[in-house]
Amino acid sequence: MPTSxxxxxxxxxRTIALVGNxxxxxxxxxxxxxxxxxxxxxxxxxxxxxxxxxxxxxxxxPPVEVLDLPGTYSLAVHQADEAIVLDVLLGHHDNxxxxxxxxxxxxxxxxxxxxxxxxxxxxxxxxxxxxxxxDVAEELGIAxxxxxxxxxxxxxxxxVVAVKQVGVERLRNAIENAxxxxxxxxxxxxxxxxxxxxxxxxxxxxxxxxDGPTGxxxxxxxxxxxxxxxxxxxxxxxxxxxxxxxxxxxERRARIAAAGESVAEVExxxxxxxxxxxxxxxxxxxxxxxxxxxxxxxxxxxxxxxxIALLLLLMGLGFQVIYTxxxxxxxxxxxxxxxxxxxxxxxxxxxxxxxxLANGVVAGVGAVLTFLPQIVILFxxxxxxxxxxxxxxxxFLLDRWMxxxxxxxxxxxxxxxxxxxxxxxxxxxxxxxxxxxxxVTILIAPLMSCSARLPVYVLLIGAFIPxxxxxxxxxxxxxxxxxxxxxxxxxxxxxxxxxLKKTVLRGEPQGFLLELPTYKWPSPTTAFYxxxxxxxxxxxxxxxxxxxxxxxxxxxxxxPHPASVAADFEVRRTEVRARYEVHAxxxxxxxxxxxxxxxxxxxxxxxxxxxxxxSELDRQEAGExxxxxxxxxxxxxxxxxxxxxxxxxxxxxxxxASFPAREVFVATMGTIYNLGGDQDESSxxxxxxxRSAAWPDGRPVFNVAVALSVMVFFAxxxxxxxxxxxxxxxxxxxxxxxxxxxYMTLLAYLGALVTYQVASRLIHA
Amino acid sequence: MIEETKRGKLLSxxxxxxxxxxxIEAAPATAKRLADMGFVRGAVVRMIRPGRPCRVRIGATxxxxxxxxxxxxxxxxxxxxx
Numbered sequence: 001m002p003t004s005x006x007x008x009x010x011x012x013x014r015t016i017a018l019v020g021n022x023x024x025x026x027x028x029x030x031x032x033x034x035x036x037x038x039x040x041x042x043x044x045x046x047x048x049x050x051x052x053x054x055x056x057x058x059x060x061x062p063p064v065e066v067l068d069l070p071g072t073y074s075l076a077v078h079q080a081d082e083a084i085v086l087d088v089l090l091g092h093h094d095n096x097x098x099x100x101x102x103x104x105x106x107x108x109x110x111x112x113x114x115x116x117x118x119x120x121x122x123x124x125x126x127x128x129x130x131x132x133x134x135d136v137a138e139e140l141g142i143a144x145x146x147x148x149x150x151x152x153x154x155x156x157x158x159x160v161v162a163v164k165q166v167g168v169e170r171l172r173n174a175i176e177n178a179x180x181x182x183x184x185x186x187x188x189x190x191x192x193x194x195x196x197x198x199x200x201x202x203x204x205x206x207x208x209x210x211d212g213p214t215g216x217x218x219x220x221x222x223x224x225x226x227x228x229x230x231x232x233x234x235x236x237x238x239x240x241x242x243x244x245x246x247x248x249x250x251e252r253r254a255r256i257a258a259a260g261e262s263v264a265e266v267e268x269x270x271x272x273x274x275x276x277x278x279x280x281x282x283x284x285x286x287x288x289x290x291x292x293x294x295x296x297x298x299x300x301x302x303x304x305x306x307x308i309a310l311l312l313l314l315m316g317l318g319f320q321v322i323y324t325x326x327x328x329x330x331x332x333x334x335x336x337x338x339x340x341x342x343x344x345x346x347x348x349x350x351x352x353x354x355x356x357l358a359n360g361v362v363a364g365v366g367a368v369l370t371f372l373p374q375i376v377i378l379f380x381x382x383x384x385x386x387x388x389x390x391x392x393x394x395x396f397l398l399d400r401w402m403x404x405x406x407x408x409x410x411x412x413x414x415x416x417x418x419x420x421x422x423x424x425x426x427x428x429x430x431x432x433x434x435x436x437x438x439x440v441t442i443l444i445a446p447l448m449s450c451s452a453r454l455p456v457y458v459l460l461i462g463a464f465i466p467x468x469x470x471x472x473x474x475x476x477x478x479x480x481x482x483x484x485x486x487x488x489x490x491x492x493x494x495x496x497x498x499x500l501k502k503t504v505l506r507g508e509p510q511g512f513l514l515e516l517p518t519y520k521w522p523s524p525t526t527a528f529y530x531x532x533x534x535x536x537x538x539x540x541x542x543x544x545x546x547x548x549x550x551x552x553x554x555x556x557x558x559x560p561h562p563a564s565v566a567a568d569f570e571v572r573r574t575e576v577r578a579r580y581e582v583h584a585x586x587x588x589x590x591x592x593x594x595x596x597x598x599x600x601x602x603x604x605x606x607x608x609x610x611x612x613x614x615s616e617l618d619r620q621e622a623g624e625x626x627x628x629x630x631x632x633x634x635x636x637x638x639x640x641x642x643x644x645x646x647x648x649x650x651x652x653x654x655x656x657a658s659f660p661a662r663e664v665f666v667a668t669m670g671t672i673y674n675l676g677g678d679q680d681e682s683s684x685x686x687x688x689x690x691r692s693a694a695w696p697d698g699r700p701v702f703n704v705a706v707a708l709s710v711m712v713f714f715a716x717x718x719x720x721x722x723x724x725x726x727x728x729x730x731x732x733x734x735x736x737x738x739x740x741x742x743y744m745t746l747l748a749y750l751g752a753l754v755t756y757q758v759a760s761r762l763i764h765a
Numbered sequence: 766m767i768e769e770t771k772r773g774k775l776l777s778x779x780x781x782x783x784x785x786x787x788x789i790e791a792a793p794a795t796a797k798r799l800a801d802m803g804f805v806r807g808a809v810v811r812m813i814r815p816g817r818p819c820r821v822r823i824g825a826t827x828x829x830x831x832x833x834x835x836x837x838x839x840x841x842x843x844x845x846x847x
Contacts, residue, residue: 512831
């Protein structure tokens with residue numbers, strides 16, 4: 001292999017990339033190398049987190065960027081989002097390949113970890129090996145001859161214990177040395193002649209076909225294209241070089257197979273044969289190997305019955321903690337923003353500025369921030385479970401059951417989290433490697449009945465569902481209805497998931513293959529970083545979208561705000577005031593006859609009545625504005641569409657206004673029924689008003705069937721800007737949030753239609 | 766040569782039994798995934814707990830494998846490991 005000297009221009013920011021198998025403590029090492037100076041983003045076009053930071057160093061000179069690549073077992077990849085590792089290493093992403101590649105290895109599992117390392121070494125870039133969790137290996141009686149390993153790999157090897165910050169300084173020095181020094185000649189794997197010949201031929205074709213990278217990295221890409229049929233690199237190479245290449249690859253593979261080699265296995269066999277020899281030379285077992293502690297713990301923790309019971313208990317406790325810890329903070333945030341809104345309303349003169357600030361901006365920011373406590377606590381919980389190795393066990397335990405949905409064991413926790421709120425739930429799908437499974441999980445997560453639906457349920461159940469006992473005295477009809485609303489989403493999610501798996505997200509089932517890593521103590525810093533990052537990311541990127549949507553809906557509900565309404569109501573208010581003035585005048589004139597006390601009482605009575613009548617007019621005015629607004633007109637326009645659901649235009653308008661967040665429905669119902677916007681689900685006046693609301697012909701608008709229809713609509717719809725914003729961010733495209741909104745709205749409409757049509761015939765016949 | 770009688774699938778291993786891998790019969794993508802994780806001809810795989818998915822040990826790695834993958838891993842001579 002040729003020896004090349006890395007060329008550095010001192011003005012350019014140099015990058016180092018961290019690669020390694022999953023569960024090697026790569027992220028912990030990344031945190032140790034960079035500290036707080038991290039940035040999290042997305043690689044363009046794919047759903048993979050791009051974590052980067054600046055290397056903490058005492059050396060002067062230009063800053064060094066550290067890139068934490070996703071954990072992988074091999075450079076051979078099957079899906080676009082796994083391909084990031086090789087793409088970055090080859091320089092497809094940032095235009096230049098990283099200046100130094102740091103391979104993070106689990107010292108207690110050298111053999112398997114070295115497979116990826118041998119692939120990386122062939123790229124002929126400067127490499128430093130970080131032998132992480134060195135203390136665990138020592139404890140297990142694994143002694144590694146570091147000099148011999150350095151010699152065999154021809155790169156520096158540094159033992160580190162990232163959690164305890166041991167060896168990090170040495171690693172940093174090794175990285176800085178590697179930035180300056182030449183690449184030594186490395187071992188060349190002896191692939192069978194038939195493979196080498198086909199690889200050479202393929203490289204020649206590619207060189208002719210395009211002006212992509214040449215040299216060792218091009219050869220590595222060619223190898224992965226040749227030996228991973230149907231993989232991502234093949235697809236991309238064919239896209240670059242034309243369809244002729246697909247045929248050529250098939251022919252070349254056929255020739256390898258004809259020579260008696262297995263295309264899928266040959267790379268692993270050759271590499272592992274060499275690795276076995278190296279490991280035999282450098283590793284000695286000081287203590288006899290014994291059944292690891294993890295295996296003993298797993299006897300209980302992955303037991304099909306006891307394990308699941310423990311998992312459910314743990315989840316129950318976890319969610320209890322999320323609820324109890326997050327609730328006061330959420331209430332505090334909510335309260336603060338409500339108070340701020342009220343203050344602004346008081347301070348500012350009434351008008352568009354006041355309404356925009358109080359009802360648009362402050363309410364919007366508040367709506368975004370109330371999600372934060374849940375997100376942060378849930379991610380602390382998930383990060384701890386993941387870091388200690390339990391998450392893999394949870395996926396292992398639940399795989400069988402989730403397979404019934406066509407999903408993977410790792411979908412369980414995101415779906416369960418979605419019962420609290422779909423936003424952190426969707427963010428938690430990042431642990432699912434299979435893109436298809438992840439997409440299906442994201443698409444059905446908003447169907448889980450989140451806590452924001454509760455106000456709608458509480459209002460309508462309280463107003464229209466009688467509390468008749470069911471099942472003896474055990475339950476009442478109200479509780480049963482609430483339970484039904486919570487179940488309707490899951491019941492619908494099952495066929496949806498199966499349908500998605502059979503249509504848009506179809507693909508070869510991957511088969512369950514999951515490493516169960518050795519249990520270890522979770523690192524508090526890693527958990528903290530994770531929670532902090534997720535919270536910040538949510539507040540910044542999802543926040544802006546939610547905020548924008550809130551403003552738009554506010555504007556639609558506010559404008560055109562015709563002056564004629566104000567004038568009209570001003571006249572009516574003046575009339576009322578005049579009437580009471582006359583009243584008071586008469587009272588004063590007549591007061592000679594009665595006692596002073598009685599007169600004062602009567603005056604007070606009049607003042608109260610006046611205030612009540614004026615505020616009633618204020619509410620009517622607010623209702624009139626909404627009726628005349630863009631939203632209200634739209635609501636009346638779509639009335640024919642919502643009539644089959646048993647709704648009048650007011651329900652339709654409230655449903656549209658609650659697009660940013662379901663809980664807005666209750667407040668909008670309040671405004672639209674002239675009660676003022678500050679209604680909540682337990683206000684008796686709103687219940688009574690809903691009960692007495694009537695169609696123009698005098699029939700009541702609401703009955704049990706209508707209430708059920710509205711609840712089913714809200715159970716199935718995706719009226720949540722936060723969820724849509726998060727789907728947009730996680731999938732990096734507008735297609736998926738639009739698809740989610742469309743399918744869920746259709747589903748909600750159909751669900752409400754069927755509910756109303758069936759219920760009105762059954763109950764009100 | 767491997768005797769035909771001693772050939773079996775990973776699926777048929779009982780808890781505590783170990784055997785050498787003979788070959789992997791699966792779609793190329795799946796086979797490559799398994800091979801890259803160390804499931805190569807001659808590697809010793811030990812069944813920790815059978816089931817769907819089962820738990821096996823290969824080298825220093827503990828892996829959970831679904832039923833389909835257990836069927837695709839063909840074994841040769843059983844070995845006894847301490």
